[in-house]
Amino acid sequence: MNRQAENAAERLLQALKPVEACHLCDSRDPADKRVLGNRGVATHDAFAGDRSASWTRADLVRAIQCRRCALIYADPMPVLDQIDLGSLYHTAYFTQSPAAVTPNPARLATILERSGLRTAPSVRMLEVGFGRGEVILAAHELGLETVGVEISPDLIDALQRLAPIETHLGALPGVVLPPASFDLVYMSQVLEHVLEPRQYLQAIHRLLKPGGTVFLSVPNENSLYFRIASALKHWRDGSTYHLAPLYTPYHIYGYSRRSLTRLLNQEGFQVTGYDARVEAASTGTSGLRKQVETMIFKTERLLNAGYCMDLVARKPSVPSEGHP
Ligand SMILES: [Zn+2]
Structure with missing residues (x-):
């Protein structure tokens, strides 16, 4: 070791x-x-x-x-403090991914579609925890106005080498950005890692324009x-x-549809979409395990109860009580 x-x-x-x-x-x-x-x-x-x-x-x-x-x-x-936490997420964290980073326009299209922004004339988008940058790169290529926040200096450097995208180093609640300035905030595989999920949602609420959308992806513990x-x-x-x-x-x-919806509601969001249909691929090596896993993943797809959960929520156009 x-x-x-x-x-x-x-x-x-x-x-x-x-x-x-x-x-x-x-x-x-x-x-x-x-x-x-x-x-x-x-x-x-x-x-x-x-x-x-x-x-x-x-x-x-x-x-x-x-x-x-x-x-x-x-x-x-x-x-853990932010420095120790940041040191855990570096380019080597993504060892299972291929070496070259390629933009993912298909995923971006799904995000825009489910957020009701597919045909919007202009979209200002923030990605929190962009990781290797597959989605933020696609957004940049599509001509969206994009901003990225990352806790890892290593991942910021890696993205900067690929495209001139505005990036900010740090944990979102402590990053200074203009309030009510984004149409869309995308945050994938972050909320299950952080000590203060509520502070992240509060920061997102602050940064979204009235009527703006947050698109969250987390593992579905259910x-x-x-x-x-x-x-x-x-x-x-x-x-x-x-x-x-x-x-x-x-x-x-760990979240379920129920617990994450409750958290979003508490922070002044209205949930507008849920999807957990992505079918995973078995990583099992034995024949039987592979068969059983494949069967489970197919059933998950049918029941909309798969491992990857997307929850879409809106900041109301008119301020609600206790949420500016
Ligand atoms: Zn509780």
Whole structure:
């Protein structure tokens, strides 16, 4: 195991703090904590390394589901500062993706279509956590006015080498941008990683024009695969698949349609669209596993209950009570 990964794991252990109140409904009653199973702690980099090290102990972190609001969260929670958090997301984080980054106009078209902006004469779009930049590059190529926010300096540099797009380094709640200036905010695979999901939604609400749209993508903890895999894991050794992958603070919150809708409503948004139809491909190596997984993914598609969940929400055109 490399030294850097070992250091990250050590910092992670020191950062674990018990959760006193549910982030969504503020319940402080320990009876509301339903234990879904053990998640353990390890870093992405180190996972292939020494599994006997103290920080890989399975029972260090549990996945909890709040009985009142259905939010899933890690407990204890790895509370890392922004620099440590930023250092976890770098170009090497995307090792499973091909080396060359290519724009993804198909995904952009879906986002614009479901946001009701396909035929809009001009769109000013913010992407939060653009990662390798597949969507923001497509938006830039289409002629949209695009701005990107990223927590990783490494990913900002990589995008800058590809296109002259306005970028800001940092976590969204702390980034200074003109209020009420965007038609669309796209945020994919971010809200499950951050310690303050509510602050992210508040910042987005502030940045959107009245009537503007937020398009969120997060893992669907209610997907058939999550539920079946978790039940099997729990039966086998008390662990769970929920919050996967949690090795590092990668996923610390888990959402369903219900819990994310509630969070959006609380922050003054009206949910206008839901989709979880994307059919995943099995990564199983054995023939049987492949067959079973493929069958689950097909069923998920039929039930609109797949692993990838898109939720579209609108900032009302007229300010609502408590939300400017
Ligand atoms: Zn709750």
